[in-house]
Amino acid sequence: MTLLKVDRIETYIGQYHILQGVSFEVKQGEVTVLLGRNGAGKTTTLRSLMGLNPISTGSITFKGESIHHLPTYEIARKGIGYVPEDQGVFPDLTIEENIRLAMQKSDDATLERRDWILNLFPDLKTFWKKPSGLLSGGQKQMLAIARACVNDNELLLIDEPSKGLAPIMVEKVMNVLQEMKDRVTVVLVEQNFYMASTIGDGYYIIDDGRTVHSGQMAELKVNESLKKEYLGIA
Numbered sequence: 286m287t288l289l290k291v292d293r294i295e296t297y298i299g300q301y302h303i304l305q306g307v308s309f310e311v312k313q314g315e316v317t318v319l320l321g322r323n324g325a326g327k328t329t330t331l332r333s334l335m336g337l338n339p340i341s342t343g344s345i346t347f348k349g350e351s352i353h354h355l356p357t358y359e360i361a362r363k364g365i366g367y368v369p370e371d372q373g374v375f376p377d378l379t380i381e382e383n384i385r386l387a388m389q390k391s392d393d394a395t396l397e398r399r400d401w402i403l404n405l406f407p408d409l410k411t412f413w414k415k416p417s418g419l420l421s422g423g424q425k426q427m428l429a430i431a432r433a434c435v436n437d438n439e440l441l442l443i444d445e446p447s448k449g450l451a452p453i454m455v456e457k458v459m460n461v462l463q464e465m466k467d468r469v470t471v472v473l474v475e476q477n478f479y480m481a482s483t484i485g486d487g488y489y490i491i492d493d494g495r496t497v498h499s500g501q502m503a504e505l506k507v508n509e510s511l512k513k514e515y516l517g518i519a
């Protein structure tokens with residue numbers, strides 16, 4: 286089943302025409318990866334989905350309902366979580382406070398999801414009462430993902446979770462994303478091709494603000510010319 290359909294969206298930031306026709310579909314239960322060089326428009330695409338960079342034309346349909354005219358908080362309430370590249374954690378607040386602030390409800394289901402995600406990220410439990418500013422880059426990334434998972438989100442948009450992480454932390458984040466696949470559908474922006482190709486099902490390549498290629502990750506893994514042309518991978 287198609288959970289999200291993005292159809293020829295265009296987005297301006299100020300006078301700049303950043304997205305000039307991005308289209309993709311996300312199937313429920315899959316990890317769909319957005320790939321492309323630096324500055325291609327991947328982050329802007331996620332921000333457009335969240336209404337943070339509203340689109341000027343095109344459409345965004347979530348569970349059959351058009352959402353592109355909604356304000357960000359309403360898009361979030363529809364069940365779409367966003368983990369931005371800069372993680373957006375509050376450094377002066379403890380891990381516990383960061384997670385509590387993120388919780389839209391405190392019912393049993395939310396507490397169950399919180400406990401589930403904390404079991405996946407034991408580091409967060411260890412530092413539970415400490416200011417999150419003390420966490421390492423990888424631990425902050427985990428907190429950002431955990432925060433997006435405590436709510437009953439059907440779709441998570443995750444921007445470059447591997448950025449700046451040591452290989453061991455990349456492995457950890459990858460393992461968690463694998464575990465999450467049973468519960469939530471993911472749109473992943475990821476430059477680390479190893480991570481993208483290990484956990485991704487379908488892919489879309491964005492170049493100069495347009496989707497230029499799509500397919501199954503298994504095919505892209507062996508398509509050397511496409512990887513070289515758009516991703517700079519030899």
Ligand SMILES: Nc1ncnc2c1ncn2[C@@H]1O[C@H](COP(=O)(O)OP(=O)(O)OP(=O)(O)O)[C@@H](O)[C@H]1O
Nearest residue numbers: 298299301303321322323324325326327328329330
């Ligand atoms: N606030 C802004 N004002 C002007 N241009 C912007 C702004 N934000 C982004 N851009 C431009 O939009 C283009 C797309 O940026 P975006 O961050 O979406 O790319 P990206 O594919 O996510 O790149 P990266 O992998 O480097 O994060 C870039 O050329 C960028 O310089």
